[in-house]
Amino acid sequence: MHNGKILIVDDDPFVREFLSEILSDKGRYEVDVAVDGLEGLEKIGRQDYDVVFTDLCMPRLNGLEFLREVKRLEPVLPVVVITGFSTIENAVNAMREGASDFIEKPFQVDKVISLAERLANQKRLLGGLTSKRRYRLSLETLNAQLFKTLQEISTLHTVSTELDNLYDNSDIYRRVVEMALKLLPVREAFFGIVDGNRLKIKSSIGVPKFRDEIEFRGSYIERVVKSGTHVVVKPGDFNPVDSSRVTSPILCIPININGETIGILSLSNKPDGSSFTDDEIHLALTFVQKVALRLENNALYETVYSNLINTLKSLVAIIEARDPYTKQHSERVTLYSLEIAEMIGLSNEEKEIIKFGGYLHDIGKIGVRDTILLKPGKLTPEEMAEVRLHPLIGDRIVQPVRFLEKERELILYHHERIDGRGYPYGLKGDEIPFVVRILSVADAYDAMTSSRAYRPAKPHEVAIEEIKYGVNTQFDKEVVKAFLNTKTGKGRKQKKKLSVD
Secondary structure (H helix, E strand, O other): OOOOEEEEEOOOHHHHHHHHHHHHHHHOOEEEEEOOHHHHHHHHHHOOOOEEEEEOOOOOOOHHHHHHHHHHHOOOOOEEEEEEHHHHHHHHHHHHOOOOEEEEEOOOHHHHHHHHHHHHHHHHHHHOOOOHHHHHHHHHHHHHHHHHHHHHHHHHHHHHHHHHOOOOHHHHHHHHHHHHHHHOOOOEEEEEEEEOOEEEEEEEEOOOOOOOEEEOOOOHHHHHHHHOOOEEEOOOOEEOOOOEEOOOOEEEEEEEEOOEEEEEEEEEOOOOOOOOOHHHHHHHHHHHHHHHHHHHHHHHHHHHHHHHHHHHHHHHHHHHHHOHHHOOHHHHHHHHHHHHHHHHOOOHHHHHHHHHHHHHOOHHHHHOOHHHHOOOOOOOHHHHHHHOOHHHHHHHHHOOOHHHHHHHHHHHHOOOOOOOOOOOOOOOHHHOOHHHHHHHHHHHHHHHOOOEOOEOOOOHHHHHHHHHHOEOOOEOHHHHHHHHOOOOOOOOOOOOOOOOO
16 A cells, blocks of 8 residues: 655656655555656646655756745645755755755655655645644644754755865864754764774764773674664663763764765764754764765875876876986975975965975976987077977876866966066066966076086076076066075075975
8 A cells, every 4th residue: 555646747767767766666655757847737736646856957847936836736735856966055945935845866765765754744644634723833833844944954055065175084074073063953972983893083072081992892883883874872872982871862873985884973962861853863864974975075086186196296207217317306396496485484285286286397398309308419499499398288288187277387387487588478477376486496496506418517606696697587586585595595405305195
C-alpha cells in the first residue's frame, strides 16, 4: 500500500527518473511526473497529490511561477524546490513564496525520503482539518516553521560560503566547531581526525577536561567511525572524552570522504537538556556534508597543485641542465627577491607569489634554441628577437593554470623597464607590478655576477654600480634602495636554500 502520491516537475529526465526511483522504491509512494510547470498544473487540476517536487529553472512556466499558481489552487499542498548550491538564493525566494522546503543537487537519498515523509504527514493532517479556526492555527504553525527554516537556510548559506573560501585544512578544522555552534543550539562541540583507534582533536569549544587525543575503542565514537553513520548518544553511555558517563544527549556525526570516515564532529549540551530533533539532525548532517566536500576538494586541489609544481620544477631543471651558466639562477634570483621583499615589508601572500613565480620566471627559455642560449658570441638581431620571446612562451606555459595568475606577471613582465624601454610590452613605471620590479633588480644582479658563455662574471661592486646607474630608467628607486640594504646588496653571501613546494 502506498504512503501517498507525489508529483515530480522537472524538465531534466535524469532528475525525474532518479527521484521517481527512490520515492517509489519498495512501494513507498505512487509517483507521477511532469516535464514542466504547465503540465504540472494540469495534473494537479485532475488529481490529488501529497507532495510536489519542482525544479526552479524550466521552460514555458518557471518554478516560482508554478509555485505561486499551486499555492493559489492548493494552499496546503507542500511544494519542495530542487536547486543547486549556486542557486541557493533562488531557493530562499521560493521559501518566501510558500515552498515548504528545498533539496540540493547532488541529492541525498535519505534526505529526500525523510522530507517526503514529513511533508506528506503534514498534508494529511491539514487535509483532515474541518474547523476554520484549526486551519488558521495550523497555517500559523506552518508559517512559524517556515520562518525557522528560512533562518536555518540563511545561516547555512553564510556558513557554506565561508567554507568555500577556506583552502587550508587547518583553518577548516578551527572554524568547524564555531560554525556548528552558530547553526545548532548546543554549548559544546569538538572536531577530530581519525588516526587508527585514536581521535586527534583539532578544535573544541566548551568541552571540559579536554585532551589532544582520545582513545575511542569501545565507545560511541568507534560505532560512528566503523558504521560511517551518525548516532545520538543517550545519557549513561561511556564518554571517552573524560572517561565518565554521558550526562546529556550527544550528536556524533562522521566526516566521510570516498566511503571512509576520516573524522567526526561531536555536538552536545543543549541549553534545555533535550535530545536532538529530526530537523536539528538534518541540519547538522547537511553542514557536515559540506565540510566533507570542502576537505575533499582541498585534497584534490593539493594533489593537482603538487603534481603541477613538480612538472614545472622539472621544466626549470631541464632549462638549467641545458645551460650550465645559468645553473641555480632561478633559485638565487628568488632568494634575492625575497630578501628585498622582507626589507620592504611585503605581506606573506606577496612573498609566496615571489617564491614560486621567481622560480619559474625563466621557464619560457624551454622554447629557445640551444644554439642561441649557449652561443659564446654576440647575438644577431634575429637571435635577440627569439630570446625576447621567452616571457611570452613562459606565459603560455602557465596560462591554463588559474591559480598562478599573479605568478604569471613575474614570468611575463620581468624584462620590462621603468622607462618603458623593456619587453615584451614596453610597460613603464607603475604599470609594472611591484613584485615584478623587485624580481627585475634581483634578476639583473644575478645575471651580472654570474659567468656567461660570452663573458665572465662581474664583481659585486661593479654590478652594484650598474644597478645604481639604472635607477629610474631600468629599475625602481625604492626597490634598489631596499636591495642595497640587504645582505646580498652589501656583498654578503647567501647561505639559505630555496624550497619551492
